[in-house]
Amino acid sequence: MKSFDVIIVGAGPAGGHCARQLAASGIQVLLVEQQETFAANNFSSAVTPLETLAKFELPDSIVGSFWNELVIVSTNVRKQWESSTPVGAVLNFAKLREFLAGEVTRNGGEVWLGHRYLSHSSDRGQTVVMLKPKGQDAIAVRTRVLVDATGATRSLMYPQRKTSPAFLSGSGIEYLIEVDESTYLSCAKSLIFFLGYQWMPQGYSWIFPMEKNILKVGAARYNGQHQILEDTYPAIKQSIEVLIQEYLHLDSYQRLETHGSTLHYRNGLQDIYYRDHVVAIGDAVSMVNAMGGEGIRHGMASAQIASEYIQEYLIGRRGDFADYQHHLHREFKRPWDISERIAKKVYLQYSDRRIDQGLAYLGVLEFSEVIELLFYYRFENMTKGVRRIFLSKLTGFWQKILQKLGLSSTIS
Numbered sequence: 544m545k546s547f548d549v550i551i552v553g554a555g556p557a558g559g560h561c562a563r564q565l566a567a568s569g570i571q572v573l574l575v576e577q578q579e580t581f582a583a584n585n586f587s588s589a590v591t592p593l594e595t596l597a598k599f600e601l602p603d604s605i606v607g608s609f610w611n612e613l614v615i616v617s618t619n620v621r622k623q624w625e626s627s628t629p630v631g632a633v634l635n636f637a638k639l640r641e642f643l644a645g646e647v648t649r650n651g652g653e654v655w656l657g658h659r660y661l662s663h664s665s666d667r668g669q670t671v672v673m674l675k676p677k678g679q680d681a682i683a684v685r686t687r688v689l690v691d692a693t694g695a696t697r698s699l700m701y702p703q704r705k706t707s708p709a710f711l712s713g714s715g716i717e718y719l720i721e722v723d724e725s726t727y728l729s730c731a732k733s734l735i736f737f738l739g740y741q742w743m744p745q746g747y748s749w750i751f752p753m754e755k756n757i758l759k760v761g762a763a764r765y766n767g768q769h770q771i772l773e774d775t776y777p778a779i780k781q782s783i784e785v786l787i788q789e790y791l792h793l794d795s796y797q798r799l800e801t802h803g804s805t806l807h808y809r810n811g812l813q814d815i816y817y818r819d820h821v822v823a824i825g826d827a828v829s830m831v832n833a834m835g836g837e838g839i840r841h842g843m844a845s846a847q848i849a850s851e852y853i854q855e856y857l858i859g860r861r862g863d864f865a866d867y868q869h870h871l872h873r874e875f876k877r878p879w880d881i882s883e884r885i886a887k888k889v890y891l892q893y894s895d896r897r898i899d900q901g902l903a904y905l906g907v908l909e910f911s912e913v914i915e916l917l918f919y920y921r922f923e924n925m926t927k928g929v930r931r932i933f934l935s936k937l938t939g940f941w942q943k944i945l946q947k948l949g950l951s952s953t954i955s
């Protein structure tokens with residue numbers, strides 16, 4: 544039976560990065576993925592701020608496009624921010640995962656595509672893992688540490704779906720479409736998000752640029768009962784069509800790909816982080832932000848942190864992964880709790896008018912403040928927007944009074 548120090552199940556961003564880190568440290572690693580190619584399961588829009596590339600040493604070859612403009616459109620409000628330099632990237636999700644797997648083999652690890660994890664059991668202090676290669680009989684491999692990087696399915700930590708706890712969930716679908724050059728150029732540098740009942744009731748939709756003449760057009764819905772809306776709104780795909788027809792005004796385009804997935808998120812970071820020699824990373828421990836469904840860099844961050852604890856475990860410096868769980872809670876619990884509350888309000892409670900109003904508040908912020916809020920969870924920036932609008936209204940009020948009194952306004 545083949546034996547490894549660490550077996551990682553799932554070659555998404557989290558699993559790939561964890562395997563890459565461990566292989567680079569000389570650990571004998573096996574990365575296992577059920578899909579036979581990285582083009583399969585290409586579900587993510589893969590938007591990320593610019594710092595992700597440097598932080599995780601990712602090459603420009605995995606970037607679909609760079610963006611320096613953000614546009615948010617609600618039913619009655621439109622706000623736009625622009626920077627002279629790139630602020631983030633839309634990654635090619637397939638190329639990202641392929642690159643990470645390539646790094647694993649380059650550093651002496653093994654990558655087995657087309658192998659599905661079936662089960663694992665303990666045997667004399669080690670773990671025996673059963674894998675099913677496509678079209679062949681199951682095989683057994685031995686490991687000292689097993690990693691659940693299977694994303695929202697959490698195949699190792701919750702092998703029986705029926706016994707899993709209730710998860711908050713959101714479902715997204717995205718089309719990759721080829722468009723004419725002028726349509727592409729009108730969106731080539733922008734992340735465009737759509738909120739509100741007109742565009743995507745109970746969720747949001749988007750248009751992102753990919754490689755030349757290719758756009759990602761998608762929509763995601765937060766699952767659950769809305770406080771105001773009846774449960775009769777259009778299917779997710781219809782909301783994508785609305786963007787294509789009513790925003791892009793396209794009569795003809797070529798749909799190259801349709802992909803999507805459902806994210807299952809455990810509120811309050813109550814996931815199972817470890818059990819005996821098994822440790823979970825990425826979406827398997829809800830490393831995805833509930834507000835915008837952004838999880839790539841957070842999954843990779845959890846993988847990086849886990850790889851350090853795994854190395855200490857392997858040399859006997861740690862007996863379990865309790866400190867790994869504390870580490871993630873320290874870093875993510877506060878922003879995740881607040882994001883979750885905001886997500887529930889915006890997607891499941893707010894009227895269309897409240898959404899318009901929220902966007903108007905956001906609109907008075909500088910671009911850097913909006914990025915800090917959406918990507919770095921500086922929630923205090925939200926109150927800045929409210930305060931600035933309130934102050935400008937107050938100023939207008941006094942100016943009118945002074946004018947009526949025939950006094951020139953000195954308030955600015």
Ligand SMILES: Cc1cc2nc3c(=O)[nH]c(=O)nc-3n(C[C@H](O)[C@H](O)[C@H](O)COP(=O)(O)OP(=O)(O)OC[C@H]3O[C@@H](n4cnc5c(N)ncnc54)[C@H](O)[C@@H]3O)c2cc1C
Binds near residue numbers: 553584588716805825
């Ligand atoms: C529609 C949509 C759009 C998104 N857009 C963005 C975005 O713009 N930016 C962003 O940062 N995040 C985005 N996300 C979220 C992001 O893609 C995820 O958070 C991220 O992919 C999680 O990485 P992961 O490695 O934990 O899991 P995954 O990427 O889900 O990878 C898990 C892997 O495990 C494999 N696997 C599962 N079960 C088994 C098994 N039994 N045996 C073997 N292999 C198995 C799967 O095939 C998969 O390849 C989006 C998600 C969706 C659904």
